[in-house]
Amino acid sequence: MPKLFVVAQEEINFHLRQWSFYVSLLAIPILFAAVGALPRLRSAAHQAPLPSVETVFDLGSEELKSPVGVVDQAGLIQDFTPFQPYTTELTAAAALSRGDIDSYYVIPAGYLNTGQIVQYSQNPQLLSDSDAAVRGLLRDNLIDSLNDPGLTARFDTPVKLVRQGPPPPLLRFAPANLDLNRLVAAGLVVGLFVYLLGVGGHLLIRALQREVKAHVLEVIVVSTTPAQFIGGKLLGLLALILLQAGLALIAGMLVYGQNPDGSGPAALPLQALLLSLPYLLLGFLGYCALLMGIAALWPTLQESTLLLGGFRLLSLLPLIGGLFILPDRNSGISMALTFLPLTSHLLMPFRLLLGAVPGWQWVTGLLILSVWTVVWLWLSMRLFRLSSLLTGRFISLKLIWQAMWR
Amino acid sequence: MRILTIFWREYWSNITRRSYLIFTFGFPLFVIALPVVGGIALALVLQTLLPATDPRPIGLIDQAALLSPANRPNNPVDIVFFDNPAIAAQSLADGDIQAYYHIPSDYWQSGQVIITYQTAPASQVDKMVTNWLEAEIRGKIPSSVLARVDAGPIITHQGISGESAAFAENNLLESIMVVVIIYFVRLAGSFTASYMFDTIANESQDRTLEILITTVTPLQLVAGKFLGLLAVGLTQLGMWLGALLILTLGAGYFFGVNLLSYLLGWEHLGLMLSALAATYILDHILAAGMGLKRISSGSGHLLFNSANMLMTVILLYAFYFLPRNPDTFLAVAASLFPLTAAVVLLIRIVTSEVPLWQVILSQLLMWGTVIGGVFWLRRLLEANLVAHAEPMTWPVLFKNGIAGLKRLVIRAK
Numbered sequence A: 001m002p003k004l005f006v007v008a009q010e011e012i013n014f015h016l017r018q019w020s021f022y023v024s025l026l027a028i029p030i031l032f033a034a035v036g037a038l039p040r041l042r043s044a045a046h047q048a049p050l051p052s053v054e055t056v057f058d059l060g061s062e063e064l065k066s067p068v069g070v071v072d073q074a075g076l077i078q079d080f081t082p083f084q085p086y087t088t089e090l091t092a093a094a095a096l097s098r099g100d101i102d103s104y105y106v107i108p109a110g111y112l113n114t115g116q117i118v119q120y121s122q123n124p125q126l127l128s129d130s131d132a133a134v135r136g137l138l139r140d141n142l143i144d145s146l147n148d149p150g151l152t153a154r155f156d157t158p159v160k161l162v163r164q165g166p167p168p169p170l171l172r173f174a175p176a177n178l179d180l181n182r183l184v185a186a187g188l189v190v191g192l193f194v195y196l197l198g199v200g201g202h203l204l205i206r207a208l209q210r211e212v213k214a215h216v217l218e219v220i221v222v223s224t225t226p227a228q229f230i231g232g233k234l235l236g237l238l239a240l241i242l243l244q245a246g247l248a249l250i251a252g253m254l255v256y257g258q259n260p261d262g263s264g265p266a267a268l269p270l271q272a273l274l275l276s277l278p279y280l281l282l283g284f285l286g287y288c289a290l291l292m293g294i295a296a297l298w299p300t301l302q303e304s305t306l307l308l309g310g311f312r313l314l315s316l317l318p319l320i321g322g323l324f325i326l327p328d329r330n331s332g333i334s335m336a337l338t339f340l341p342l343t344s345h346l347l348m349p350f351r352l353l354l355g356a357v358p359g360w361q362w363v364t365g366l367l368i369l370s371v372w373t374v375v376w377l378w379l380s381m382r383l384f385r386l387s388s389l390l391t392g393r394f395i396s397l398k399l400i401w402q403a404m405w406r
Numbered sequence B: 001m002r003i004l005t006i007f008w009r010e011y012w013s014n015i016t017r018r019s020y021l022i023f024t025f026g027f028p029l030f031v032i033a034l035p036v037v038g039g040i041a042l043a044l045v046l047q048t049l050l051p052a053t054d055p056r057p058i059g060l061i062d063q064a065a066l067l068s069p070a071n072r073p074n075n076p077v078d079i080v081f082f083d084n085p086a087i088a089a090q091s092l093a094d095g096d097i098q099a100y101y102h103i104p105s106d107y108w109q110s111g112q113v114i115i116t117y118q119t120a121p122a123s124q125v126d127k128m129v130t131n132w133l134e135a136e137i138r139g140k141i142p143s144s145v146l147a148r149v150d151a152g153p154i155i156t157h158q159g160i161s162g163e164s165a166a167f168a169e170n171n172l173l174e175s176i177m178v179v180v181i182i183y184f185v186r187l188a189g190s191f192t193a194s195y196m197f198d199t200i201a202n203e204s205q206d207r208t209l210e211i212l213i214t215t216v217t218p219l220q221l222v223a224g225k226f227l228g229l230l231a232v233g234l235t236q237l238g239m240w241l242g243a244l245l246i247l248t249l250g251a252g253y254f255f256g257v258n259l260l261s262y263l264l265g266w267e268h269l270g271l272m273l274s275a276l277a278a279t280y281i282l283d284h285i286l287a288a289g290m291g292l293k294r295i296s297s298g299s300g301h302l303l304f305n306s307a308n309m310l311m312t313v314i315l316l317y318a319f320y321f322l323p324r325n326p327d328t329f330l331a332v333a334a335s336l337f338p339l340t341a342a343v344v345l346l347i348r349i350v351t352s353e354v355p356l357w358q359v360i361l362s363q364l365l366m367w368g369t370v371i372g373g374v375f376w377l378r379r380l381l382e383a384n385l386v387a388h389a390e391p392m393t394w395p396v397l398f399k400n401g402i403a404g405l406k407r408l409v410i411r412a413k
Helices: A003-016 A019-047 A089-098 A131-144 A149-156 A180-213 A217-223 A226-255 A270-297 A301-314 A317-325 A332-339 A341-354 A359-389 A397-405 B002-015 B018-049 B085-094 B123-139 B143-151 B171-206 B208-213 B218-255 B259-264 B269-292 B297-321 B329-336 B338-351 B356-387 B394-412
Strands: A068-072 A084-086 A103-107 A116-121 A160-164 B058-062 B079-081 B099-103 B112-117 B154-159
Touching: A003 A180, A003 A226, A019 A180, A019 A226, A068 A089, A068 A131, A084 A089, A089 A103, A089 A116, A116 A131, A131 A149, A131 B143, A149 B123, A180 A226, A180 A270, A180 A301, A180 A317, A180 A341, A226 A270, A226 A359, A270 A341, A270 A359, A317 A332, A317 A341, A317 B018, A332 A341, A332 A359, A341 A359, A359 A397, B002 B018, B002 B218, B018 B218, B058 B085, B058 B123, B085 B099, B085 B112, B099 B123, B112 B123, B171 B218, B171 B259, B171 B269, B171 B297, B171 B338, B218 B259, B218 B269, B218 B356, B269 B338, B269 B356, B297 B329, B297 B338, B329 B338, B329 B356, B338 B356
Parallel strands: A068 A084, A068 A103, A116 B154, A160 B112, B058 B079, B058 B099
Antiparallel strands: A103 A116, B099 B112
16 A cells, blocks of 8 residues: 555544544534524524523613612603602612612702712612613603703604605625525535634644654654655545535535524535535645645644644634625625635635536636645645754755755 | 742743744734734725715705704715705706705604605715704704713612612723723633643653653642743733733823723722632643643543633623623622632622622632642642553543542541
8 A cells, every 4th residue: 555545544543543533523513513403493492481581782671670769859850650759768768678669769959960870779780670761761851851842853863864766775795685594504614614624734733743742753754755744644634524524514414404484504505515625625735735834844842732723813814705705706806815725715615605606717716726735735745854854953944945946 | 949940941941932922922913913904804895885975966955944054064075055946956957966855844843854866875975964964953952951861871879778889880891891801811811721731741741750750859840830831821911911001001091091090990909810810820720730631632632622611601601691690699609619700700799799708708719729729730740650640531530530529428428
């Protein structure tokens, strides 16, 4: 068996012996599929007789959940609904002690100038349920105090524009005819690809660390060529990544588009997925080759972890290109982003999953990405050879340049 | 002396590494650069989506006598007044104006403004007109009423007894700052603890610890390495906090707000520092412990990441749900549990009145766990060296855990 396949087989066997590999192998497809069922779960939760959960974001409700009193020393309030009015603080405090009310607000005489009011309760806390209601009460009564219904009405709603002419074009980030379910499905598949790239990089760095730790790297490099070693590692990891991607996509295909109310991600189109896979493959190889090349120049174990973290963050940058594709997926910039090898591995699948892409663009993008990947693979092998030849020496730019051509 | 030697060697060799410096200075730059790049991209996209503004003026017929021509705005286009809609319509037909807005005499009752055009003006033009109308209406309201309606009340939440705590709305700024600080310290803590885990795990697997241990005692080694790596993390944290401090001071100078005074004047500042310091050290003890346990390369990181994810769940609970219900059983229990106390207790402190016994007990438990953790590390190191333990596996982990629990129950009996 060629040495490249021996290295690949060994890499696959190593991971198949790890129980954590099986956990992630099952967890990711389950998670990927579960996202499709979320709308159904949410709908079931809405129908279930569960109590509402209070969070910091639902403080705006002006509805009172329990009886609350108001002592108006400023004489501003004409209509106390839904609060309970008290003439003095003493009577309000007595009502609070009896449990007739949960709390009471005191609006002091100088409220218009100071704006200060106080809420008294048994358990004071920064965020109170009834604050929004008391704000509404004060605002409504202050405006009503103007005694000018027209002014009050226009203060609330200054203008209702009545248009005599065609409606203005809506500023939409995504085209009106874009199927949102399809967008969700495309986002999920691209998210899966991003995750797989991250995992691939992680496994690659760990694989290199493993060999260095065991002090067998030197043995390996004298018995295999850089192409066999790097190629074998990448081939092994690629097989594992494809297995995981395949399982997750099959799980998605079985679940997506099945919600009875049409919510959630749309059914994954098989053709678009098949056309996307070569981009994932090449993108994965290019990304790993890039990582391997840099790790070869910077092989310290502790440093490579940080390096990987940085690259994971950088690998998210192409997603910004999605902002340009959404408004018009056939615009010049969308086309350019799906040709650019730094972004095409993620953005071409995104475009493909949103709708059809002309065949020549798919081929052109693939050709450019192939060339880019081959160049990086060649470069990473050269750098790996250089780093193994110059162990312990500072690798200058001049040495790197020389290694390229020898 | 040996502790100092180990400490200094660990500290200096780490902070002078290129990757450490790149990460320390590069990470904040990346955090700033990512939203900037994303924001610029978004602005570019929006710019391409927005239709061009027609430069022709608009017409205006004010039959409600609401607007004063002297105050007319002219950005993005000029406004031409007309006496009646017929003249404006002719001007529109001639192409002199792009649209005309008709304020009918019953405007005060209906609120309607009729806009006539062939092609709808840009949204900025609509905005210019509606803003002007709104400003004129507001001008008719007494300034004292208007100011109060705009600002709304400043509500202080007070207990009925005179000694209880009061929570005013200006505490909201303090609480936001506390939330930001907690999040930042937890985030930085997870980075540096991960670093501690990697360093200890690597050294443990290399078996260089055994060589070191022949010249120093386990406690000296643990203390020296632990303090060295802790100092490495603190240096990183200090640099990031320093940058944040400079940014805060700069922002405060330009916007005329002294944000720091809110924090420095906070009565619970000492408690916050104590809680965050304890939790930071505790994270590192756990990371070092996991590293010493020689958990296999796959599950070690998985376990460590799981612990970090658990912390994210706690942060979500503390920021999202806790401020609304700060006195539940879960909130009290999480304030006392050492791994969650820093986040939960501090959020409770800024949003509600926490009984003093809970604060004291929480602190005692946190620092007690820190001290216990240091001795646990020492025991781990000794056990690790003597037995040269096999890589930790999940079944063993659970088996030991259950056996340990059983022993505890027997001892308690």
